[in-house]
Amino acid sequence: MSHILVVDDEPQLLRALRINLHARHYSVLTAGTGAAALESASRDTPDAVLLDLGLPDLDGIDIILGLRAWSPVPIIVLSGRESSADKVRALDAGADDYLTKPFSMDELFARLRAVLRRPPVGQPEPRLMVGAYEVDVAANTVTGPAGPVRLTPTEWRILTLLLAAPGRLVPGRQILREVWGPEHEDHGNYLRVYFAGLRRKLEPDPARPRHLVTEPGIGYRYQP
Numbered sequence: 549m550s551h552i553l554v555v556d557d558e559p560q561l562l563r564a565l566r567i568n569l570h571a572r573h574y575s576v577l578t579a580g581t582g583a584a585a586l587e588s589a590s591r592d593t594p595d596a597v598l599l600d601l602g603l604p605d606l607d608g609i610d611i612i613l614g615l616r617a618w619s620p621v622p623i624i625v626l627s628g629r630e631s632s633a634d635k636v637r638a639l640d641a642g643a644d645d646y647l648t649k650p651f652s653m654d655e656l657f658a659r660l661r662a663v664l665r666r667p668p669v670g671q672p673e674p675r676l677m678v679g680a681y682e683v684d685v686a687a688n689t690v691t692g693p694a695g696p697v698r699l700t701p702t703e704w705r706i707l708t709l710l711l712a713a714p715g716r717l718v719p720g721r722q723i724l725r726e727v728w729g730p731e732h733e734d735h736g737n738y739l740r741v742y743f744a745g746l747r748r749k750l751e752p753d754p755a756r757p758r759h760l761v762t763e764p765g766i767g768y769r770y771q772p
Contacts, residue, residue, distance in 0.1 A: 549573060549574065549575050550574050550575065550595040550596065550664055551574070551575045551576075551577070551592070551593075551594050551595045552569055552574045552575065552576050552577070552594060552595065552596050552597075552598060552660070553577050553578075553579065553585065553588055553589055553594035553596075553597045553598070554566065554569070554576060554577070554578045554579070554597075554598045555578075555579045555580075555582070555584075555585040555597065555598065555599045555600060555603070555608075555611065556578075556580070556598075556599075556600040556603075556626065557580045557581065557600065557602070557603055557604050558600070559580075561600075562578050562580070565578075565598065566578060568653050568657075572657060577592065577594065580603075580604075581603055581604060581605045581606070582603045582605050582606025582607075582608070582610065582611045582614075583605055583606065585597075585599070585603075585611055586611065586614050586615070589615060589619065589621070590618075593619065593621065594621055595621070595622075595664060596621060596622045596623070596624065596660060596663055596664055597615065597621055597622070597623045597624070598624050598626055598656075598660075599611060599612070599623055599624070599625050599626065599643070600625075600626055600627055601625060601627040601629055601634070601638065602627065602628065602629070608625065608627065608638070609637055609638060609641050612625075612638060612641040612642050612643050613641050613642065615642070616641070616642035622644045622645075622663035622664065623642065623643045623644050623645075624643070624644060624645045624646070624647065624656075624659055624660065624663060625638045625643045625645070625646045625647065626647050626649060626651065626656070627646070627647075627648065627649060628648070628649045629648075630648050632764075632765030632766065635765065635766045636719060636721065636765075636766060639717065639719040639722075639766060639767065640719055640721060640722070644663050644716055644717065645659050645662075645663060645716075645717050646717070646766065647659065662715040662716075663715070663716070665715075676711050676714075676772070677772065678690075678707075678711075678750045678759045678760070678770070679750065679751065679752060679758065679759050680692055680693050680752070681697060681750050683707070683711065685708060685711065688704060690749075690750070692750075697749050697750070699746075699749065700745075702727060702742060703742060703745060703746055703749075705726075705727045706723060706727055706739075706742055706743075706746065707746060709722075709723055709726060709727070710760065710768060710769065710770035711770055713769075713770070714770055714771075714772050715769065715770070715771065715772065716769060716770075717763055717766065717767050717768075717769045718767050718768055718769060719766060719767040720736055720739050720766065720767045720768065721733045721734075721767075722767070723739060723767070723768065724736070724738060724739065739768070743760060743762065743768065746760055747760055758771065759771050759772070
């Protein structure tokens, strides 16, 4: 049974999340303040955290940074803050995913299942599938129904970052920083160009990607 820490100062939402989590056989702890959340997480390490950013004592970004100082626990932000800047700040601080309130319970639990079943971020598996294409990371080869597919060195670096985090949202700024360097973090046009190329090579319908997915204004994810 997975152990979930829910951090929110809205009693009605806390109650609704507790009921829905219990109904799906999760163990639940709740906290209404940032201080209580950090204390609870340090005392009884959760398997995942559902975190509101607008807490009465601490900003949610500080909670993320506090947890990331010692724990890789998956963090899904649940927030009324809708701007891309807020989403990017949370993801850059170490959050794994972001849902804007109001959200559907079905979508929340799909995201929760995704973060709970994936391995920690690190090196990708030696061989992975992107749809019908087999990616051999060690050999730097891609093989599809029609045979080998050639990727450029930059496409390889981008794809490897995504494959190392299956199902995880990877912020666009992180990809830019790791592939091109910190001075290029604001060059989002680079990513649009290279993802268009990757999708032409690896997606059956590049206009409707199923495996190399864009989260508008935030980043990208590899969906197995």
